[in-house]
Amino acid sequence: MGNMFEAIHGYYLNLVPHLSVTDLEALDACLSVRQVPKGEFIVKAGQVCQYVSFLNKGLARLYYTFEGKDISIGFVVPGQYTSEYESFLTRRPAAQSIDALTDLEVIDLGYNDMQRLYKTFPVFQEFGRKIAEMLFIYLNQRNTALLALTPEDRYRHMIADQPALLQQVPQYMLASFMGVTPEHLSRIRKKISR
Amino acid sequence: MGNMFEAIHGYYLNLVPHLSVTDLEALDACLSVRQVPKGEFIVKAGQVCQYVSFLNKGLARLYYTFEGKDISIGFVVPGQYTSEYESFLTRRPAAQSIDALTDLEVIDLGYNDMQRLYKTFPVFQEFGRKIAEMLFIYLNQRNTALLALTPEDRYRHMIADQPALLQQVPQYMLASFMGVTPEHLSRIRKKISR
DNA sequence: TTATCTTCTTAACATTTATCAATGGAAAGT
DNA sequence: ACTTTCCATTGATAAATGTTAAGAAGATAA
Secondary structure, X not given: OOOOOHHHHHHHHHHOOOOOHHHHHHHHOOEEEEEEOOOOEEEOOOOEOOXXXXXXXXXXXXXXXEOOEEEEEEEEOOOOEEOOHXXXXXXXXXXXXXXXXXXXXXXXXXXXXXXXXXXXXXXXXXXXXXXXXXXXXXXXXXXXXXXXXXHHHHHHHHHHXXXXXXXXXXXXXXXXXXXXXXXXXXXXXXXXXX | OOOOOHHHHHHHHHHOOXXXXXXXXXXXXXXXXXXXXXXXXXXXXXXXXXXXXXXXXOOEEEEEEEOOEEEEEEEEOOOOEEOOHHHHHHXXXXXXXXXXXXXXEEEEEEHHHHHHXXXXXXXXXXXXXXXXXXXXXXXXXXXXXXXXXXHHHXXXXXXXXXXXXXXXXXXXXXXXXHOOOHHHHHHHHHHHHO
């Protein structure tokens, strides 16, 4: 039979090409598949995040709640890793939640297993480093956009960079992601469509 | 004579306690001290960032220029590393600059030396991973603050978290760091002082 | 010292964005 | 099919923030 983790192997090899078969087998022993129904959580705020989760199928959202309002931080599509990484790293309760906008299938890698991989197969340190570096670059660019661009410009960038996401994510979630109210996003859209 | 790099050794050992004497000697061979006069640059936008730089003395600012205006991203005090890390990692021209708000002394570690350390002494992979993880956590929190808090609340947080910085950094730089105009920051300060 | 330059503050006014309220339409449940 | 809920849109109004301009306070240089 084929290996259930082919997609995830590709992901790892893409980041660290010199991973050996032995390395990947050690990885496989740590992975487990989980089904998350729509509306349920991959991670819930208040709990310590136990996994980094590779998204096989579905659409997930990273967000937090502040003064009664949900603020979306990011959206996850298949082929990407997601986690409340700060909680995962620090072992403190998560400030952010990750929920399922559709039914999901994820492949979990647990904290203790990951530490063991780091120790036993140091080549995974390089993997962890590159993941964190990618996250840094993503946040750095997002930060820059939030400070320098107007909401309208941020929306234009999203149209250019993530057109598929705009179709899949409700607009009130996009609005908080862009830092405006749903009403204001609606006006921006009206203005742009002319 | 004492080792010129004592402070930086402490920094490394704090992140990766099991670094050996051999590891640190290999590191020392890669480090070089640089003096940066006030107003000059550690990294200049448009050039590829060649170093991660440990700040020994002085105060530095990370910022970029957009539509003629400088927007500050962060400030660096002694004992911290700084770099235009996205450029350093990707080998593409830097979008951001780092300049000296006072005379500086930095300890540089070059890109090629760092890659060689990663390869020859894999234990440094762990160091690189933890640096990137720290950067991620910092940016994640800053991002959250930018989206969830009002400028006034962000300023209150700065008073609580970084009181020393408020004394050292001109207010018009703080203003862009907080995402408001200098005039508006002045109004916020007036309101709070009552 | 005086002069110059920079930074900070203040005020009036303009623009952007949020809030509140109402409506219509789409989706989901029964 | 009917009902209910949720979501997107729109308008009126309010609040927050930016812009422009001027002057005060502080630093730097001659």
